[in-house]
Amino acid sequence: MTSHDPVLADLGAAIDAALAAADLPPVDDPAFERPRDPDHGDWASTLALRLAKPARMAPRAIADAVVEHLELPGSVSSVEVAGPGFLNFRLSQDVVADMVRDILARGSSLRPVEPTGRRINVEFVSANPTGPLHVGHGRWAAVGDAIAELLLATGNEVVREYYLNDAGGQIVTFGETVVLSARGEVLDDHHYQGTYIRAIVRRLRADWGDEIFEEDGPGDLPPAVAALGATAADVPVDDEDAPHGAPTGAGGVEPRMSRGLALRVGILAADAMQHRLESSLAVLGVHYERWFSERRELHDTDAVAETLAELEASGVAERRDGALFLKTSEFGDDKDRVLVRANGVPTYFAADCAYLRDKFARADHLVYLLGADHHGYVARLKAAVQCLGHPPEAMEIRIGQMVNLLRDGEPVKMSKRAGTFVDLGEVVDEVGADVTRYHFLRSGLDTAIDFDLDRVAEQSMDNPVYYVQYAHARISSLLRTADERSFDPGSTADADLSLLVHPAEVELVREMGKVNEVVAAAADLRATQRLARYAEDLAGTFHRFYTECRVLGDDVDVELGRARYHLAAAARQVLADVLGLLRVSAPERM
């Protein structure tokens, strides 16, 4: 990472030379870091501390020896030894000036990157199309979207993908639910509950008329749907081949509709749900390059069958007790997993294998964003990757901890079936897209977070996202005002940026200079909170600068005012770039 920064590359080379000149052993990494305390300079190296043992010398003595032999590159103005043996470096004013000019000239603070040539597939949310999204999904949506943006910014080809589980028993159950609801009949415990079912009923009724809910069905369905009665689409279903039914009295099970009807309506209902999912996500500002339909792309094709045949042919899958097992235990899983049940019906896992195979035909690297409730699935998925002949690291699974939805401190139970969830769309309407996104983006995935509706709504005016956005709006206002007052900032190239020596100016510049390394680290670690926290730090340094350093006014030296103008403009650009990566808006006015 350090090699990306030209200054550090120069400095590293100079240090290597100094070590050699001082008869000290070489280091493979100068271990540059940003000191927390600005008094410690722009960059620090801990190499003397690390070298103490192998060189059998006191760290300070090593540091002194290095400094003695060090020829500083032009980009570094000073070095000093501090504390137990830190080397603290300060950048020269030229570097500062170049950075500001560069940002303004290019219209971006993000350093251009070499394309990696890597095709990365990022899958996130992928909630079943049998119900609306809840707040927890919002977290994966915001984080997945921002991670995709980060990977894009660091030179990768990226596809955001949503896997639609629009096949299987749940679709039949979903169809049953909709039919019963349309007929005004009572639902059983295993049916989906919630007011959104009525919306689905209205939707289908509007599109196809009431007869869609009858056994015969309308004759003018699109062929693809009409032909669905018994296609591959209903393969991965519970073991009952009989129509789904509910216990009625003591007499046992009495079918309430045919399986074909439930399936047909279920498929149409899932399609309708997909549109609802898409619009909910769009409200959050999340858009996918690819919606992958399990039913259409895996079951209606030969994909599953081909995958199974391939796995069997390569010897990683074998028949046992009438079922087909994938030997995942040979690749770290607890036990082998069933691909095809003894009754001939493929499992959900079989579809997952086919899906993996399909993805690897389209991408070099797969990122999955899953909730903690899916972590039990990781081992077998990792194993499946290897069974398909790919190295395990070609797929990366990020497990995110859960979101606890609270309402005034009290947990809100979220259950799709019970209908007691709070829809993501409602939340976004209540607190706003930027606030919702930002709330999720500023925490690490490993942290289980609380989302208190009342608190977030109440605090919305003091939300950290506004702190950042306000800085952006404030600079915009400043530049507008300058324009209105016919302030002539002159060109960036002519501005004397060496005038920027006030502590608040130096701090701002110093903070701005971190942007590329923060972006690189955030991308590497898939850690959106790094960007968010950085944005907050940067906004803070700007606010301090703004309070202490005036840009406009008769009492401000003209040249200094111009330099500050360009500094502010560059700071705005950095803020806009970081917010852009988070896909949070950067308003000119608030």
Place this chain on the structure above:
RNA sequence: GCCCCCGUAGCUCAGUGGAUAGAGCACCGCCCUCCGGAGGCGGAAGCGUAGGUUCGAUUCCUACCGGGGGUACCA
């Protein structure tokens, strides 16, 4: 039982071996004849417990305590 994640300020969360552990909110006290006070400055307040590794541990290891999630020929 076994597996995964987390215990940091009153609250929500940062800090993937470095110097005096940070931010926002809440609380107390200051700061607008002047570019947006949705701001700035100051104050008070914290690494669950006990060991270990290391020149150095909030960070890595072990145990314990506490919280969350997972452990199907379900999807």
